Amino acid sequence: MTLQGVDGQIGFSPIDALTLYGSFTYTDSEVQNDLPSSGGVFIPTAGNQLVETPDWQFGFRADYEIGDWNLGLQGKYVGERYSNDINTEVAPDYTVWDMDVRYRLNGLGTNSWLQLNVINLLDEEYLADISTSTSGTAQYQVGAPRTAMLTLRAAF
Structure with a gap:
């Protein structure tokens, strides 16, 4: 097996209230x-790509703070990947976006x-996890649909 590549990450704050982060x-x-x-x-696997391993992946996150509000948006791209060792079945690429909004309740305590979190904001249909196969058809887990969660944290 020959496996090589590169992984990079960068994060910075162009202004005090905004933080940006990217990875590839x-x-x-x-x-x-x-x-x-x-x-x-x-x-026959010689010369094939490693199963379940996309060539490209990208990530992005932005956080913005204004007063007692925090807003976040993040996205992830996953390239095509083979679902069996003989590279005859391909899972398509996908991009998923999530967002979160937090409001500090200072009247209830400092923490x-x-x-509100929304997973898969754009309701993308995608194949997430793969149960691989050596030479046959693999089984896929469908990615989560748009899902909203509301959390209240109260520290006294």
């Missing part, structure tokens, strides 16, 4: 040998807040 990953993989199977038969 590039992975180049190649299986070097065929996979031995029962009965002395080999599965109290009300927070």
Whole structure:
């Protein structure tokens, strides 16, 4: 197996109230040998890409604070990835965006807040986890639909 790539991250605050963060990953993989199977038969995997490993992944997050409010937006891109060792089935790429809004409840204590989180803000349909297969069809877990959660934290 040859596996090489690069991973980078950067974060900065262009102004006091705003924080930006970005990340990327590039992975180049190649299986070097065929996979031995029962009965002395080999599965043709030499030269293939590593299963479940996308070439490209990107991430982004922005946080903005104004008064007692915190606003956050984040996104993640995952490139195509093979779902079996012989590279005949591909899971498509996808991008998912999440957001969060928090309001500090200073009247209840210094560490109290009300927070709304929305996962998969744009309700993207995507294949998340893969249950891989050596040479057949894999099983996929569908990604979460748009989901909203409201949390109240009260510290006395």
